[in-house]
Amino acid sequence: MxxxxxxxxxxxxxxxxxxxxxxxxxxxxxxxxxxxxxxxxFAEYKAALQKVPQxxxxxxxxxxxxxxxxxxxxxxxxxxxDIRLMxxxxxxxxxxxxxxxxxxxxxxxxELFRDARLQVGFDLQRNWYELHKIRQNIRFxxxxxxxxxVLERLATTKFQSVPTGNITTPSGxxxxxxxxxxxxxxxxxxxxxxxxxxxxxxxxxxxxxxxAPTTGGAGLSEIxxxxxxxxxxxxxxxxxxxxxxxxxxxxxxxxxxxxxxxxTVPDTLTAGTFLTSRAALNDSILHNNPMLGMLxxxxxxxxxxxEMVTRMGYPMVGIGLNYSLINxxxxxxxxxxxxxxxxPMVTVTLPIYRKKYSAMRxxxxxxxxxxxxxxxxxxxxxxxxxxQANQAFLDAxxxxxxxxxxxxxxxxxxxxxxxxxxxxxxxxSDILRVRQQMFDYGYRQMEALADENIAIAWLRRxxxxxxx
Numbered sequence: 001m002x003x004x005x006x007x008x009x010x011x012x013x014x015x016x017x018x019x020x021x022x023x024x025x026x027x028x029x030x031x032x033x034x035x036x037x038x039x040x041x042f043a044e045y046k047a048a049l050q051k052v053p054q055x056x057x058x059x060x061x062x063x064x065x066x067x068x069x070x071x072x073x074x075x076x077x078x079x080x081x082d083i084r085l086m087x088x089x090x091x092x093x094x095x096x097x098x099x100x101x102x103x104x105x106x107x108x109x110x111e112l113f114r115d116a117r118l119q120v121g122f123d124l125q126r127n128w129y130e131l132h133k134i135r136q137n138i139r140f141x142x143x144x145x146x147x148x149x150v151l152e153r154l155a156t157t158k159f160q161s162v163p164t165g166n167i168t169t170p171s172g173x174x175x176x177x178x179x180x181x182x183x184x185x186x187x188x189x190x191x192x193x194x195x196x197x198x199x200x201x202x203x204x205x206x207x208x209x210x211x212a213p214t215t216g217g218a219g220l221s222e223i224x225x226x227x228x229x230x231x232x233x234x235x236x237x238x239x240x241x242x243x244x245x246x247x248x249x250x251x252x253x254x255x256x257x258x259x260x261x262x263x264t265v266p267d268t269l270t271a272g273t274f275l276t277s278r279a280a281l282n283d284s285i286l287h288n289n290p291m292l293g294m295l296x297x298x299x300x301x302x303x304x305x306x307e308m309v310t311r312m313g314y315p316m317v318g319i320g321l322n323y324s325l326i327n328x329x330x331x332x333x334x335x336x337x338x339x340x341x342x343x344p345m346v347t348v349t350l351p352i353y354r355k356k357y358s359a360m361r362x363x364x365x366x367x368x369x370x371x372x373x374x375x376x377x378x379x380x381x382x383x384x385x386x387x388q389a390n391q392a393f394l395d396a397x398x399x400x401x402x403x404x405x406x407x408x409x410x411x412x413x414x415x416x417x418x419x420x421x422x423x424x425x426x427x428x429s430d431i432l433r434v435r436q437q438m439f440d441y442g443y444r445q446m447e448a449l450a451d452e453n454i455a456i457a458w459l460r461r462x463x464x465x466x467x468x
Contacts, residue, residue, distance in 0.1 A: 024128055027255065028121055034256040035120050041113040048106035056099035061087040062320075076336035077326040086320030086347060090312070097308035104301035111294035114464075118290065120254060122461040127251045128265070129450040129457075134247060135265050136446035138240045144439045145233050147414075151431065152226045154422055159220060222428045229432060269449045271400060272456040274393060276465065281390075284463035285382050292378055299371040306364035313357035318347030382462060389458040396452035403445035410438035 032038065064084040071078035249259035276284070286292065322345055328338030351357065417431045460466070 024125065027128065027251075028124060030255050031120055031124050032117065035254060036256055037116055038113070038120055041109075041116045045106065045109040045113050048102070048109040051102040052099055052106065055102050056095050058095070059088050059090075061085060071327060073329065073331075074326060075332060076334050076341070077329045077332055077338045079324055079326050081325040083323040083325070084320060084345075085323075086318050086345065088316050088318040088347070088349075090316055091314035092311070094308055094311045097304045097311065100304040101301045101308060104297045104304060108294045108297040108301065111290040111297060115290035115294065118461045118464060122457050124251070124254050125457040126454050127247060127254065129269075129454050131244070131247050131251060131263065131265050132269055133447050133450050134240055134244045135267075136269075136450075137443055138237065138244070139267070140439045140443045140446075141233055141237050141240065144435070145230065145237070147418075147435060148226055148230050148233065151418070151421070151428070152223065152230065155222045155226055155428070159223060225428070225432070269446065269453070271449055272453040274456045274459055276459070276463065278390070281386060281459065281463050282383060284465060285386060286379060288464035289382055289462065290464065291382070292375060295371060295375045295378060299368060299375070302364055302368045302371060306361060306368070309357060309360035309364060312360070313351050313354065315351060316349040318345075318349075320345040320347065386459065386462050389455050389462060393452060393455035393459065396448045396455055399448035400445060400452065403441045403448060407438060407441035407445055410434055410441055414438050 062085070064082075064086075066082040066084075068080055068082075071080045073079075248261075248263050251263055252259045252261050255261075322343040324341040324343070326338060326340055413434045414431065417427050417434060421427050421431055
């Protein structure tokens with residue numbers, strides 16, 4: 001039983017610990033594994049490591065082989081061949097400093113890889129939040145379109161319910177016989193009762209029918225205005241969907257996958273938090289930023305190079321062995337007749353041309369000075385960039401609060417105006433205006449939330465801080 005449950009428990013734990021496939025962390029992990037720029041930087045780092053054994057090894061030994069076509073007569077016999085082996089040794093510390101230089105350059109390459117990793121993560125997060133902006137804009141536009149459709153139905157219902165009215169005609173035209181005879185009877189009766197009675201006044205037409213054409217025209221114009229808004233909003237929706245496709249293609253390129261692969265973005269976005277103080281952030285930038293680390297390692301490698309070229313100006317020593325192959329000679333009576341000869345050798349180079357060594361030391365010193373200035377310039381630029389990122393974060397916080405309050409007020413106003421329009425049929429212009437403000441405030445609030453998270457990602461990228 002335990003053996004049966006163990007695989008399921010392990011699978012459950014792994015599913016709980018792994019990020020969901022629609023989460024930002026999942027896409028970040030995917031980009032760290034598949035992004036071509038990261039793979040390129042890592043391959044360059046590994047290639048730089050291969051330079052360490054190249055410069056840290058001794059020069060290849062020289063071996064010379066000479067064969068006499070005709071044996072050379074010596075006192076100790078006939079010499080037929082000469083073999084010479086020589087190994088050169090640089091001055092003490094040259095190889096050590098060369099290895100240090102290449103090792104530090106490799107570490108600088110690794111810092112470049114770290115910087116590319118942070119940049120890819122930041123680009124992915126920024127594109128993720130841009131996709132969220134587009135998705136929220138589409139969502140608010142669809143809500144706006146739904147509200148406009150409701151208003152169109154209300155306006156159409158109001159227009160169709162306005163009575164066309166019975167057209168009033170002048171008195172005496174088109175009256176029936178019965179009405180005429182009854183009027184004559186009443187008139188004759190009144191005349192018999194007294195000649196002083198005046199005739200009854202003619203009926204006055206109702207004033208409601210005279211307003212019917214005006215009301216109908218106004219209702220039709222309202223319908224047209226709503227339909228114009230609907231057409232414009234539908235066009236905006238199509239444009240937003242095309243923007244989504246372009247942003248999705250850019251996002252997928254960071255993941256090194258097909259540009260048409262679907263991307264899942266959640267419907268809601270929460271406000272981010274950044275609790276690191278300003279002083280702690282500056283300290284993290286100065287000590288943990290990969291660009292500064294890369295420049296510092298380059299400076300250390302230049303110091304090793306300066307030491308190396310200084311020691312290269314000292315003599316090189318070579319130790320070798322010369323072996324002479326000698327055959328016996330019938331004419332020689334020496335005790336050494338036919339015995340091979342071994343001769344140890346020592347070679348010393350004479351670095352008398354000093355200008356090139358002086359120039360190499362001057363080059364290393366100037367590069368060190370340039371590197372020190374580059375470190376200061378980069379640190380200043382990073383601190384300036386952190387100020388900009390912090391300003392963007394604070395600005396986004398203020399906009400979130402503002403647009404949240406504005407959206408709530410505009411939403412309440414829209415509800416009141418829509419109810420008034422449904423009951424009285426008036427106030428369409430106010431509804432359209434406040435409705436547009438309401439959705440603008442709603443989108444701007446979501447946009448400010450995305451901008452806040454982008455600013456937080458920016459600050460974390462500068463300080464080399466991990467996501468919470």
